[in-house]
Amino acid sequence: MLKTVIASLLLVTSAPVAVSAAPEQVPHVVASNYRDLGDGIGFGQAKAHLCELAGMFTGYAADPQFRDLEKRQVVERIVAQPPPVGPTQQVRDLVAGYVRGYNRYAATHPRCNRPITEAELYRFNHAAFNEGIFRAHAGVWPSLPKQVKERGSNSIAVGSRGTSGGRGVLLGNPHVPWNGEISFWHSRLTIPGKVDVDGVTLLGMPFVFNGYNRGVAWSATVSTAVSYSVAKLKLVDKHTYLVDGRPERMIDRGTHWDTRYGPVTTLLRTNPHLTGHEMTPLPWTDEVAYAITDGAADRLAAVNAAAGFLEARTTADLKASLDRHGGTVRTNIIAADRRGRTLYAGIQVVPDVADDCVVDQEFLSRTSVAIVDGTRSACKPGLLPVDKMPWIESDTYATNSNSSHAFVRADKPLTGFPRAFGDEKIMNLRTEFGLKEIPRHLGRYDADTMRKLVLENRNTAAEKYLDSMPCTRPECEILRKWDRRNEIGSVGALLFDRWFATGGTPEAFDKAVAELGPKIRQPLGEVQYVVRNGRKIPLHGGPGASGVYNLINMDWERQEVSDGSSFIFAVEYTDKACPTAYTLMAPARPDLYSAKKWQKGALCR
Template sequence: MLALCALPLCLLGAAPAAAAPRAEITRSAHGIPNIKAKNFEGLGYGYGYSFAQDNICIAADMYVTVRAQRSRFFGAGKDYEFEGNGAIVNNLNSDFFYQRIIDKQTVDELIARKPPQGPLPKVRDGVRGYVKGYNAYLDDVGRNGITDPACKGERWVRKIEPIDAYRRFYQLALLASQGVAINEIATAAPPTPSLLGSAAMSAAQRNAAAISGDERAMVSELADKLPLGGIGSNAYGLGKQATQNGSGMVLANPHFPWDGSERFYQSHLTIPGKLNVSGASLFGVPLVLIGHTERLAWSHTVSTAFRFTPFELTLVPGAPNTYLVDGQPRQMETDEVTVRIPRPGPGAQELNRTLYSTEYGPMINGILGLPLFPWTPVVGYAMGDVNAANFRYLNHFFETNQAQTTGKLTRILKRNVGIPWVNTIAADSRGRALYADIGAVPNVPTAKATSCSGVLGVVTRQALGLPVLDGARSECNWDTDPDSLQPGTFGPSKMPLLRRDDYVTNSNDSYWLSNPEQPLEGFARIIGDERTERSLRTRLGLRIIQQRLDGTDGRPGKGFTRGLLQDAVFNNRQYAGELWRDPLVRACRSNPTMLGSNGPVDVAEACTALAGWNVRDNVDSAGAVLFRRFASRALAAPGGLPLDPGLPGTSPFATPFSLGDPVNTPSGLKGSSLSVQRAFADAVSDLRRSGIPLDAELGEYSYELRGKQRIPIHGGPGGLGVFNAISNGYVPGKGFPDVEHGSSFVMVTSFSKNGACPDDRSILTYSQSANPRSEFFADQTRMYSKKRWNDPPFCAGEVEREAVDVTRLGPNGAR
């Protein structure tokens, strides 16, 4: 069919003339839209309209980005944060990056492919409807009718086309690959002629040399920033052996940004007799990414698998845009890219830049602002990106929105292998739990990563698991398996998968201990590490489950109920505190004066404050601020970077990691260690300088501002073993204002064996709308502060009974 239609129409998802879309939007408590339509186009229509109602300014901003127009509207010299991965991106660099995608018709070509590589018909229908709904809202209110002051009346708020929506999807697909190198792709250029005769090291000399201290420090910093700038998640899939009613249960607890375009938007989508799904998705994605159907619930956590590999290129001397493969020279591809920026007075100025790419991918000069991969006269680096050709993830999620069993979900995973950067955790009403890290991953077996790495690759592999491959040898390119869905990727048979009747879990460590009773081993290192120390948050998550199954957590009975699972995530246990508080108190009482970085510090008062702390990060937990300031220091190397467990003498733990007991080790505290005592003394001095009481309650200093309201925030750093992870950096004198990322859309879904309506509770911690004029701007944030949950309607009759407002959309919007 594709060859018989005009290409632009095919690319935009054109279809034979059909009835104009219609939808019904029933808002229930806290602004959640329950959208009902007769088909996928109508469903997208209602979604686009309701999403625009709540978040038009952030949405319009993200479409300015993927249209390569940030310099035009916001200034070429300004930066923005790509909140989903923590990258700080210059507007002009961003425009060059996305303009090349537009010029090369990268997205157009991907969506022109037939399924499974290209979108399914229902995906095209849904996207077409979404665009019509978004535009219908703008038709209804106009720019000047927007109530959000961030974009009211602004010229950059414009209608969109289907290709804009698809480019947003592509932006999200690249989040953990090219998205971490937008500046570095847009500015990568060969060295100037004056440098071509310099005595730069050849690739062979480079690989014979030792890595420099600066490079090693950059690798350590990169380990802290990848894959998504510290963003993570928790998820439980509980099977029939782990629940009191013998059916399945899921905890979804993504830790995503509280601001910007990578927030979640909650919805309930229904096509009677065809689809009934509730949950949340990232901004601009008109379906449910994390949620539940009548009999299946699922969530995702950020995976350890890398979705890209740098390729080290041996360049031809005197010709730095020519590289060698098997001794034969190959010319880099050049793209002349033009963007328009404002100039003083009328008109616009055109800026031109040449961007470079190779058979492996685009040239880079670093990642996330770190110049670890410089382009010298004789060595350069290209980024191979597995998601640059992956649009299968849309099909995966549209199909998942109709799935009812973990078996069906497994087949969807294997059929598409399209998940771009997350694990999948699920459970169904039959009581079967599922874990999988099946998605798009470069096919680099561990043996190849070893044989094809130079000196830099050895260090990045050891520190991160990231191979830097020798681009001068064709044998070092990615492999393809017999069951690979995409050339250069692993087939599903070589990726982690676990089905259990008790439980599976993930908290952003690798697949290895998804269930300690059945460790997953033997997979390529690029997917994840095995037989290594797990994070404190992972370990606490496993302990919470095991203690509940054993009945040793202080609650009655064994096994989970929906309420007990809610409590598990919001009881705010802090595992570092459980391990360290008591030995730290003993050390403090034995040494009431400790040596800090600036001299002796009287810590006697701090001993009392610490002893009274309840080892939780609740808003009323007195002493939590003090311990947090201590532990963040104790777990950091002198330069502020995370500790390298392999460096002797640096760990504050008294008992080292043991492969025989990976859930409970390392443990204890070296209370007599001078570095531990210095960390505590400095924490005490820090709070005294800031005027913060040593026994301050957490909620007085951990908060989110909503207008003039200061809302106390519970939860804490995942790195300290707080399961309910909240990242809000410390500001001297203020404490921990404004959450960067952490618990966002939290959902607990329980099923029953008799097929009754799912028992579901959820909270969108930062609320549905980013518009400060909306009644849904802070309502759920206040609920989260008080550990309250929403009970969203789902089954027959519930939506009508709980309706707060109903909007019926016809061909001309709500008019």
């Protein structure tokens, strides 16, 4: 049996921002089977991020939700079952290997040696895809979550009729945190004759949601679909509710009260635009309470589906993995392959709710979350069948920038799907930019076109609204001279973004000028930067609220990127055995990102 090998494809230096910046180091994991591949991923992630991972695993282990899952052996019961509920053999091997590799590296570093078990890793992955439980708080868990900033992604897949070479081209531009939980680790993963993928895994997960091989390239975007519903309970007393006319007692879990519909909750984060700021109180009384039902809470659909991507050769293979395992959770998959086919798949865990069970149509319309009649056992939602979910395969194009399935194509909207998938009438500004820009290049798409498009840094809000926004102060001259881009040298970008985000009124302009002070006259890169090895690295890009495709959300207090463009990759299939591919791993190498110095894909160097 081959021994797992982790090698660096290229050496790395801490170069300053310059065109001659050294290439990114990309670990290459070579293994003979999935268990050894998982070992390499766990070892490699630990080598790059050990203390972050140790802190993450320790924090989760102390969380009330985790303690409850462990006490009740919830995940252990799921893992004991066959797929599609429990893990596939491929997932079992990847998880077992990851734990082995992670612990092997951690054991040599006492300062952050926090070993993990397979059960803990399964619990972490299970909780990561429990969208409903994650969004329900007061009444379930004892404290409110930290504020969650906007997260999303852009992806464009173009097929044979839209590319210059007659084969598929993909742009992947996921927007995730640059550090800590939900951040990426970039690597090449190889099992000779079976797997050879260049892509990224999330910390704590041995699965590739964004990557490519010699046959197909795929990228995930955060979707507007929801995997959960809320049940309205009729109370007999504080902890007893009626179902089909008979009283049922809530179960005291120690950390929360449970019902047949799931844990009770008084507060739900329901913002459909993913900013995480909208906390919706559920109006409890002496007669009414609420519980949350998460369709992903009793299965490992997302990890099973994603693990199957590793051996995919076509867009059809990706869809088959999604269909077989019931989809992902709140994640779209966009893909293009060597044949020139594209795929948009909004195939994910979504509750199947009967119309006559919904008790609040306005709430459903506003949030995509159904509140069902908890007095009827027949109203407990099941899972929507995959054949009722939105997807499209074609030889033209498909795109998603975190608006709903209805905006995958400008010329062929997908509509008529359950409201749980999101709003079919309202799109965000990044989506609007893409749907206008993408058709302009049809017939000419290649990897270079994608590279230019994603980093043009055009400010969609400014292009659309600036000329009509009321502005009479002398400082308005800054915006009149601004190039309406969020480039490093753009003067006015920060002022406009702050003004637009706070309402675009004269009062909002006055406030933005006062808050920013002399920064309003500085190039963007002088105020939007990160510090690495004592050097300031200026950053282009801007907020999604302004429709900047190259999204960058800054934590201004820490002068750090909270989330935004991370693993950017452009893949073009040609008649050659290897695709033409370019990547930018912004969090690991902000100097390369700043210089827009793309690296050749690790697959075919």
